[in-house]
Amino acid sequence: MTDLDRFAGHGVLVTGAARGIGAAVARRIAQEGGRVLVTDQDAPEAERTAAALRQQGLSAEALGCDVGERASVEAAVAHTVSAFGSLDVLVNCAAHCTPDPPLFEDDPDDAWARDLDITLTGAYRCCRAALPHLAACGRGAVVSVGSVNGLQDFGNHAYSAAKAGLGSLTRTLAGHAAARGVRVNLVVPGTVRTSAWEGRDDDLDAVRPLYPLGRVGEPEDIAAAVAFLASRDAAWITGTTLVVDGGLTAVNTGFRTALGHP
Template identity: 85%
Template sequence: MADTKRFEGYGVVVTGAARGIGAAVARRLAEEGARVLVTDVDPPEAEKTATALREQGLAAEALACDVGDLASVEAAVAHAVHAFGSLDVLVNCAASCTPDTPLFEDGPDDAWARDLDITLTGTYRCCRAALPHLAASGRGAVVNIGSVNALQDFGNHAYSAAKAGLVSLTRTMAAHVAARGVRVNLVVPGTVRTSAWEGRDDELEAMRALYPLGRVGEPADIAAAVAFLASRDAAWVTGTSLTVDGGVTAVNTGFLTATRQNRDA
């Protein structure tokens, strides 16, 4: 459990918070004193996450929210403001990632549209709904969850394009809302051990060699970065993308390995 209480009295909404990174973010902010609304398109799982937090004496509620539906988003924001008295932090974790087809030209329009709508436009919807309340709080902060897919080719064309769009949206929104006292930042995770990798332990183990720090990420690694950017410790930070990826985008491990093997031959 976090030792500090940087979010005492804060009202927080986390999207895509039923499991994985979103659940870890909800936990971290609640541990630091926040009242957290755990939102997700999977209401039973969202309730499980919120219940687990409450059982530890933390302040959490769950609510169904589909970031692809404006009415659902507005209802979640209104619920948080009513329940907590304010909305101080919005963390956009919800995303959609459709596997690529073997041939690029076979990719269906509906899969492309869904990934962009949930991952990029969904974040846009949530920011629009939350902004007046974040501005009113006097300490409002938005933290978006991006991906190293925005920086390099790790597959998943539509998801990657949407995450790249979040980099731009974070930057431009930060500039537009700075005068209203709201900060907007982005965390860029590398591979994180979540339910998306369930049953693929061999792949995760193989990836360890590609990460200079010798392991893939854990949801708590990303939650720690989110907590920093959402807190007053980052009071002079806005419009930035914080890469939390174990060094995978800093070093071409495969290239270095190949060249070293060639020298040693």
């Protein structure tokens, strides 16, 4: 539990917040005084997450939201403004990842389109709907959650392309929105222990030695970075990509090990 109060009076919309990183972000910002709308395509799970926050005395509501549908996104933005009086922070966590087939040429069009539509275009839809309100509040911030997949090859062609696209969208939107008083940044996680890895402890153990800091990430690690960039502590930061990956992309651990370096 943090003792900060950086989001007192802020209305905050978090997509993909029913579980995992999104849920951790919603919890962290609510703990810091934010009034959070927990949105997810899985509306019942979003409500369970919001209810758990309310049981802790925190301010949270839930709403089903499909970022693949413009009307659903606009309804979530309108609900945030209506419920909390303003929309000060948008956090784009919603994503979709389809496993690759063994051969690239067997990747179907619909799988490619789905990953890009939810992961990249979904964030675009949310930013488009939210931007006028973020500008009106005078302290607006957008933080999107990317992936190291958008920086290096870790498989998943469509998902990786979408996450790389978030980096470009972050920079171009930051340039556009700066004059309107809105900051736009991106957090790039490495491997994070979420439900996507459920039942795959052996895989997590296998990749752990690749991380210079000696462990995979936890959702709270990413939530802390998101909260920083969304807060006024980052008031002079926009258009940046903050990599939160335990050193994975900065240090070639395999190469160092092959040469016998500690």
